[in-house]
Amino acid sequence: MEFARAPVTAVTDFPVPGMQSFRSTKRGVEDATNLEDKSATMNVLCPHCETANRVPRERLADGPSCGACKAALFDAHPVELAGPAFRRHVANSELPLIVDFWAPWCAPCRMMAPVFERAARELEPHARFAKVNTDQEQELAQSLGIRGIPTLAIFKGGKEVARTSGAMDESRFVAWARSHI
Numbered sequence: 432m433e434f435a436r437a438p439v440t441a442v443t444d445f446p447v448p449g450m451q452s453f454r455s456t457k458r459g460v461e462d463a464t465n466l467e468d469k470s471a472t473m474n475v476l477c478p479h480c481e482t483a484n485r486v487p488r489e490r491l492a493d494g495p496s497c498g499a500c501k502a503a504l505f506d507a508h509p510v511e512l513a514g515p516a517f518r519r520h521v522a523n524s525e526l527p528l529i530v531d532f533w534a535p536w537c538a539p540c541r542m543m544a545p546v547f548e549r550a551a552r553e554l555e556p557h558a559r560f561a562k563v564n565t566d567q568e569q570e571l572a573q574s575l576g577i578r579g580i581p582t583l584a585i586f587k588g589g590k591e592v593a594r595t596s597g598a599m600d601e602s603r604f605v606a607w608a609r610s611h612i
């Protein structure tokens with residue numbers, strides 16, 4: 432395993448300061464009146480324009496497109512996220528977010544990249560796959576306590592629910608991801 436060049440500080444608890452969970456922004460009265468509606472649809476952030484789209488759960492696999500930019504909400508590829516976009520996806524999407532924290536100079540990351548790409552094809556639309564370049568997003572990597580790369584992490588409901596480090600083969604990675612989404 433190689434280590435990120437970003438300066439290392441103490442591991443901080445998730446959520447990152449300024450990050451708000453999707454559920455906490457809902458008022459109780461809306462929760463009560465829209466309960467049925469909310470379980471039938473889910474909030475999916477467009478990977479292209481970051482608009483929140485409400486998608487019926489049973490239509491997730493039917494190739495839904497974004498109401499704002501018309502692009503496909505799922506194109507079987509990981510989306511490259513900068514810090515602010517990453518935070519919006521964690522906070523506002525009800526879809527599990529599976530993230531590959533990587534850097535261009537890291538050889539194990541290059542081994543992991545095609546595995547991650549194939550896993551996206553296999554597991555979308557049940558999760559959103561994203562990549563965060565820790566060279567470009569050093570502050571974010573530091574705030575999440577990312578110390579070695581590649582680090583694979585899964586975020587659900589505004590919180591990190593699983594993390595592992597080091598390259599994996601596809602079957603092991605997909606099994607790990609499935610067990611947390």
Ligand SMILES: [Zn+2]
Pocket residue numbers: 477478479480481482497498499500501502
């Ligand atoms: Zn869009």
